[in-house]
Amino acid sequence: MDFTDRTALVTGSARGIGLEIARLFYEGGAEVVIVDLTQEGVEAACKEIAGATDDERIAGFTCDVADPDSVWALFRSVKHRFGKLDILVNNAGITRDGLFARMTLESWKKVIDVNLTGTYLCCRQGLALLRKSPAGRIVNVSSISASGNIGQANYSASKAGVVGLTKTLALELARYHLTVNAVAPGFIDTEMTEAVSDEARKFWLDKIPAKRAGTTTDVARAVAFLASGDASYITGEVVEVDGGLHVPKQFPVRTGTEAG
Numbered sequence: 001m002d003f004t005d006r007t008a009l010v011t012g013s014a015r016g017i018g019l020e021i022a023r024l025f026y027e028g029g030a031e032v033v034i035v036d037l038t039q040e041g042v043e044a045a046c047k048e049i050a051g052a053t054d055d056e057r058i059a060g061f062t063c064d065v066a067d068p069d070s071v072w073a074l075f076r077s078v079k080h081r082f083g084k085l086d087i088l089v090n091n092a093g094i095t096r097d098g099l100f101a102r103m104t105l106e107s108w109k110k111v112i113d114v115n116l117t118g119t120y121l122c123c124r125q126g127l128a129l130l131r132k133s134p135a136g137r138i139v140n141v142s143s144i145s146a147s148g149n150i151g152q153a154n155y156s157a158s159k160a161g162v163v164g165l166t167k168t169l170a171l172e173l174a175r176y177h178l179t180v181n182a183v184a185p186g187f188i189d190t191e192m193t194e195a196v197s198d199e200a201r202k203f204w205l206d207k208i209p210a211k212r213a214g215t216t217t218d219v220a221r222a223v224a225f226l227a228s229g230d231a232s233y234i235t236g237e238v239v240e241v242d243g244g245l246h247v248p249k250q251f252p253v254r255t256g257t258e259a260g
């Protein structure tokens, strides 16, 4: 996909899905802003993508997306370095899983702060630059857990909030030629899912119609499409990237095949 003359910022891009999204933008010719919590993380990502840290087309900034001052400083740095922003991908996210009956207020707030308030803050601070783009794009990373998942009350609520925010911004920002969409990944192989037990992993793989976990590239390609010129009339949409996991339960029918 061609991203020549586009400037793209991806939060949480030191590793995992965010790193792969940033790589696709870079390979498509974009100026790329890597954003993550640590200096080592953003430097390593810039080096991995561009092969050198002095490449003019890539810049790494540390930022905690849950911290309003940090986000304000990030977009000031982006303005100073590139003077514009065309694509914002809100990918930074965390989990703090546990059954609701034992969920602490701290774990609830932490997840909401990073996943939902972090997305709000970046959209809010990025808007001044994005509005000036002739074809601005916001792509938010939600999750199929947005519709509920045992042990993820905090995470599900945060990702459902991201969907509501996405749809509302799509309505409010269309007048600025800005599209706002989301992707909802299913079970994707990253460090986030490495924490899942072998038993839980087997459970999910059995449930996925495609019979495999997703890759970071599977998700990054969907994000890149929504951020591209080809998706200019798509806004307020949530694209599930999950090998069919979200499709409502199917019941066996007598087809003579294994279907169902």
Ligand SMILES: NC(=O)c1ccc[n+]([C@@H]2O[C@H](COP(=O)([O-])OP(=O)(O)OC[C@H]3O[C@@H](n4cnc5c(N)ncnc54)[C@H](O)[C@@H]3O)[C@@H](O)[C@H]2O)c1
Residues within 6 Å of the ligand: 011, 012, 013, 014, 015, 016, 017, 018, 035, 036, 037, 063, 064, 065, 066, 091, 092, 093, 094, 114, 118, 141, 142, 143, 144, 184, 185, 186, 187, 188, 189, 190, 191, 192, 193
């Ligand atoms: N892996 C999956 O199966 C899966 C499924 C559905 C949705 N997602 C979502 O995809 C996104 C990326 O997930 P991943 O699997 O690549 O996770 P990951 O843990 O591998 O990477 C997340 C990145 O975000 C960064 N980050 C965390 N908190 C931050 C903060 N406050 N400020 C800035 N950066 C921060 C981390 O340092 C890390 O580099 C997340 O929003 C996640 O919720 C992942």
